[in-house]
Amino acid sequence: MGRELASLLPMAEAPTRGETRHLLLATNVALPGAYAWLTTVGHPALARGVSGWPRVTAYGALLALAAGALLLGRYPRVARAVGVIGFVALCVMTWVLIEPRLDPERLDPVRAACGAVGWALFALGWGATERFRPIQADSDDDGTRAKPLAARGRLPRSAVIAMGLGLVAALAPWLAAWQVKRPEHALFAHGAALAAAIAIVIVASRVAIEREQRPTRPAVRHRVRPAMSSLSALAFVLAAGVVWLLLR
């Protein structure tokens, strides 16, 4: 184990070493994986009326996850194969075997959202282990990986606030889509919400960053005039909406 440990990259920013580091890594992949398993695999597979095979594959997935976490320090490649590929394959097998229970009409939106978050954290947890991979040929001469490029500057607090507001605004239609009950409409709602969320995030990032990057502020008229067509159309549509509301 000592040789394997020596081949792992030193984690300069973390004070932890040896077994403690491995425990942290194992926890980092095991906890999100267990959460994803519990919300999206364990719950439907262990419900009443489910036959034996889905339970076998579900427990197998859990075992693969545990094995991957335990082997991470000693055999990183084997751990990745078992903990990622094995775990995901067994989860997919479970879902295939209990397919009728995964009908969209039966899915609980909250649990589905929690499961999505769990799988995202699972992926991030395994991604974090990449820092501990054995030293590759593209490393620097002294055996360490090249230092990341330093940022040229820091974004001001107003940019962070603008981006935060944009993210909240993008989250709102996405959450509203989960409230749609009818399957056909729900699919369309999710598509529209996703497109809206992407557009909002893109514009919010521009608002947050580009206004700080301008070397000179353009004259006000140069900013308002180009937007007049959109603002006029917006005013017209809003006025039409008010008239429509009054006439309805």
Next chain:
Amino acid sequence: MAAAQISGEEQEVNKAIDALCIVLVVASGGAFTFGVRAIGTGDDLLALYWLVVGALLLRAAVEMLRPRSGAK
């Protein structure tokens, strides 16, 4: 270079326009939310209305943020 020499008052207006851009982005989120909820209730015309409003709000925000080079 009109952009290089702007008064302090105009700078304040510029800041207000930046704030308006953020307000427009947040408002577009609200409009899209109403649109998605209208999809859920089956009110297609209302859904289309709110989605168009959201798109126009976003477009206005982008155009105010990044003026076209040919703008006079």
